[in-house]
Amino acid sequence: DGGITQSPKYLFRKEGQNVTLSCEQNLNHDAMYWYRQDPGQGLRLIYYSQIVNDFQKGDIAEGYSVSREKKESFPLTVTSAQKNPTAFYLCASSLGTFDEQFFGPGTRLTVL
Amino acid sequence: DAKTTQPTSMDCAEGRAANLPCNHSTISGNEYVYWYRQIHSQGPQYIIHGLKNNETNEMASLIITEDRKSSTLILPHATLRDTAVYYCIVRVDGGSYIPTFGRGTSLIVHP
Numbered sequence: 001d002g003g004i005t006q007s008p009k010y011l012f013r014k015e016g017q018n019v020t021l022s023c024e025q026n027l028n029h030d031a032m033y034w035y036r037q038d039p040g041q042g043l044r045l046i047y048y049s050q051i052v053n054d055f056q057k058g059d060i061a062e063g064y065s066v067s068r069e070k071k072e073s074f075p076l077t078v079t080s081a082q083k084n085p086t087a088f089y090l091c092a093s094s095l096g097t098f099d100e101q102f103f104g105p106g107t108r109l110t111v112l
Numbered sequence: 113d114a115k116t117t118q119p120t121s122m123d124c125a126e127g128r129a130a131n132l133p134c135n136h137s138t139i140s141g142n143e144y145v146y147w148y149r150q151i152h153s154q155g156p157q158y159i160i161h162g163l164k165n166n167e168t169n170e171m172a173s174l175i176i177t178e179d180r181k182s183s184t185l186i187l188p189h190a191t192l193r194d195t196a197v198y199y200c201i202v203r204v205d206g207g208s209y210i211p212t213f214g215r216g217t218s219l220i221v222h223p
Contacts, residue, residue: 033210042199043156043213058210090155097210098203100146103155 023091134200
């Protein structure tokens with residue numbers, strides 16, 4: 001089955017620790033995105049990548065980092081510099097940045 | 113980029129049509145109207161999009177006014193599983209544009 005996967009579904013970390021969220025797609029999409037969603041809010045763009053080895057900051061990139069070494073993978077690292085990391089993180093992909101997005105199931109990160 | 117305005121919440125009886133409005137009064141000629149929905153604790157799902165003609169697919173119908181300043185997403189026979197947050201987005205087709213998801217409309221379908 002083609003799709004986009006995120007793992008794990010739930011993640012707990014202690015304050016001050018870096019944590020990396022996984023996002024993989026087998027849709028052969030060029031573009032990938034990371035969004036953050038807080039309770040009762042819309043989605044805010046963290047980073048996006050239009051092609052391998054290239055990525056751009058979104059609206060709330062501070063405290064996050066990404067890499068795009070492979071077309072299929074776009075991992076997000078939440079660093080200790082992110083002041084309020086507890087949130088629901090969503091990864092998406094699209095054929096190009098002008099195409100509809102397909103979303104993964106999300107990872108709910110809780111920092112204790 | 114054109115912004116959209118949606119009601120915060122709506123409710124609908126199961127089996128009835130759900131009509132979700134969206135205002136996009138500053139939409140430009142090359143911007144499409146897209147609709148996504150997000151069921152609780154899941155990722156958003158694409159529903160439908162259109163430019164100026166009405167569109168229909170297996171999930172919903174999209175009615176765009178002649179002046180394109182507003183649109184309505186119609187779920188013809190709402191079910192309990194249609195309870196979700198619905199996002200209306202305008203974006204340029206054929207050009208690089210990252211959609212912005214606002215708060216959307218929380219639709220509750222009740223028995």
